[in-house]
Amino acid sequence: MHSPQFTADVLSDGMRERDFTVGDVPGVLWSPVSGADRAPLILMGHGGGTHKKHAAMSGRARLLVRGCGFHVAVIDAPGHGDRPRTAHDEAEIAELYRARAAGEPEGPVVVRYNAHLADLAVPEWRATLDALQALPEIGADGPVGFYGINMGTAIGVPFVAAEPRVTAAVFGQHWPDALAAHARRITVPVEFALQWDDEHIPREAGLALFDAFASKEKTLHANAGRHKELPRFEADSAVRFFARHFGRTVPSPA
Amino acid sequence: MHSPQFTADVLSDGMRERDFTVGDVPGVLWSPVSGADRAPLILMGHGGGTHKKHAAMSGRARLLVRGCGFHVAVIDAPGHGDRPRTAHDEAEIAELYRARAAGEPEGPVVVRYNAHLADLAVPEWRATLDALQALPEIGADGPVGFYGINMGTAIGVPFVAAEPRVTAAVFGQHWPDALAAHARRITVPVEFALQWDDEHIPREAGLALFDAFASKEKTLHANAGRHKELPRFEADSAVRFFARHFGRTVPSPA
Numbered sequence: 407m408h409s410p411q412f413t414a415d416v417l418s419d420g421m422r423e424r425d426f427t428v429g430d431v432p433g434v435l436w437s438p439v440s441g442a443d444r445a446p447l448i449l450m451g452h453g454g455g456t457h458k459k460h461a462a463m464s465g466r467a468r469l470l471v472r473g474c475g476f477h478v479a480v481i482d483a484p485g486h487g488d489r490p491r492t493a494h495d496e497a498e499i500a501e502l503y504r505a506r507a508a509g510e511p512e513g514p515v516v517v518r519y520n521a522h523l524a525d526l527a528v529p530e531w532r533a534t535l536d537a538l539q540a541l542p543e544i545g546a547d548g549p550v551g552f553y554g555i556n557m558g559t560a561i562g563v564p565f566v567a568a569e570p571r572v573t574a575a576v577f578g579q580h581w582p583d584a585l586a587a588h589a590r591r592i593t594v595p596v597e598f599a600l601q602w603d604d605e606h607i608p609r610e611a612g613l614a615l616f617d618a619f620a621s622k623e624k625t626l627h628a629n630a631g632r633h634k635e636l637p638r639f640e641a642d643s644a645v646r647f648f649a650r651h652f653g654r655t656v657p658s659p660a
Numbered sequence: 661m662h663s664p665q666f667t668a669d670v671l672s673d674g675m676r677e678r679d680f681t682v683g684d685v686p687g688v689l690w691s692p693v694s695g696a697d698r699a700p701l702i703l704m705g706h707g708g709g710t711h712k713k714h715a716a717m718s719g720r721a722r723l724l725v726r727g728c729g730f731h732v733a734v735i736d737a738p739g740h741g742d743r744p745r746t747a748h749d750e751a752e753i754a755e756l757y758r759a760r761a762a763g764e765p766e767g768p769v770v771v772r773y774n775a776h777l778a779d780l781a782v783p784e785w786r787a788t789l790d791a792l793q794a795l796p797e798i799g800a801d802g803p804v805g806f807y808g809i810n811m812g813t814a815i816g817v818p819f820v821a822a823e824p825r826v827t828a829a830v831f832g833q834h835w836p837d838a839l840a841a842h843a844r845r846i847t848v849p850v851e852f853a854l855q856w857d858d859e860h861i862p863r864e865a866g867l868a869l870f871d872a873f874a875s876k877e878k879t880l881h882a883n884a885g886r887h888k889e890l891p892r893f894e895a896d897s898a899v900r901f902f903a904r905h906f907g908r909t910v911p912s913p914a
Contacts, residue, residue: 602880621884625891626856628870628880639904643897650893
């Protein structure tokens with residue numbers, strides 16, 4: 407087992423931020439500034455069209471690292487962030503924009519494209535987890551969580567279904583078509599967010615994906631509002647979910 | 661406006677606990693031990709067959725009073741706790757037990773009986789709120805929340821629909837039949853809990869009641885499990901909901 411190749415090591419927003427690569431895949435590892443004690447690791451999947459250091463990622467990392475003392479890692483999905491786009495990526499993105507401009511449902515394109523990305527990304531996530539667990543401050547037997555909404559769910563559900571090292575997960579906002587079969591193999595605690603008035607994902611589709619998880623402990627958080635209006639307090643809730651399962655204290659908000 | 665008539669004033673579990681009556685209705689007011697500063701008031705409705713000081717009530721009060729510095733009041737519902745049962749109460753309870761023993765759905769009996777109790781209880785709650793707001797440590801213009809699950813929702817939804825002083829509410833676990841019309845008049849922030857595998861309340865019925873609230877901010881928390889398996893962490897969530905809306909800090913769990 408080889409550690410990740412670190413390419414940068416800075417302080418950022420009260421966290422230690424290390425850029426790394428595992429093979430060709432670039433990632434970021436955020437850790438507490440103080441102390442080399444072992445701590446749980448949360449893997450986070452970014453949304454479609456964004457990247458590993460998007461504000462949604464660094465903001466959630468800040469809550470998990472500074473609030474709970476966890477490590478947080480994000481890798482760029484295939485075709486995203488610092489990674490090259492293939493002709494297939496370009497064609498699918500063009501098709502998504504065409505569907506949007508034509509007022510057609512974007513679900514069929516997103517479901518198909520994200521399933522393709524998940525096929526590529528699941529082995530990348532497994533190799534990344536192998537490498538991160540070789541670090542002494544993480545270790546091979548510590549708790550591992552996964553947190554990803556939208557495309558982070560499209561990749562995370564097949565990953566968690568295939569990966570017994572992940573023992574708690576936060577997902578949300580995707581269609582069941584390509585994911586329900588994987589969700590039926592997931593038995594770890596799950597928190598799942600959807601938007602009650604999502605203009606892209608029909609309500610019944612979101613509820614069907616939540617229903618598919620085999621987890622004895624699973625919680626649906628459905629909020630009034632459209633697709634992009636997922637409330638900020640759901641990130642606080644996800645942090646508490648991991649703190650509850652991994653035994654860390656969450657500080658009170660100011 | 662007259663204050664409630666206090667009949668006892670003790671320390672209990674780190675809270676000041678005052679028994680009171682407003683007219684013929686007995687209640688309990690839990691308050692912080694220290695300080696006479698004004699603080700928000702949370703009205704809590706107890707479940708069917710229980711009473712104002714049931715462990716579920718005092719436990720939630722402890723979180724709200726000791727955690728947030730709020731006042732919490734509960735009154736006995738008609739036919740419950742220290743209040744007399746009428747012949748109608750006895751007949752409905754007998755019918756509920758008969759339906760249960762016969763393996764029939766209990767929904768029709770619960771919906772009908774709870775709607776009757778709500779007709780009686782809504783004016784009692786309004787008079788109780790009038791009286792409590794005459795206390796200097798609560799006041800007439802401070803924030804007021806309502807928190808009630810099961811029968812607490814059956815009474816609370818019509819109460820909140822009729823009562824503009826309540827500006828945030830936590831409900832859950834009831835049928836839409838008698839409540840959806842009231843819920844459509846409620847516009848304040850709502851958190852609503854249901855059990856995904858409720859053996860009494862069909863999933864579609866629970867979702868329909870959540871859907872009926874007119875609130876721009878509303879959140880559904882649906883947990884895997886049967887009717888009586890509502891997770892303890894939903895009480896923590898309700899406390900954070902009120903803290904978020906009423907501007908109080910929630911201390912970290914130990």
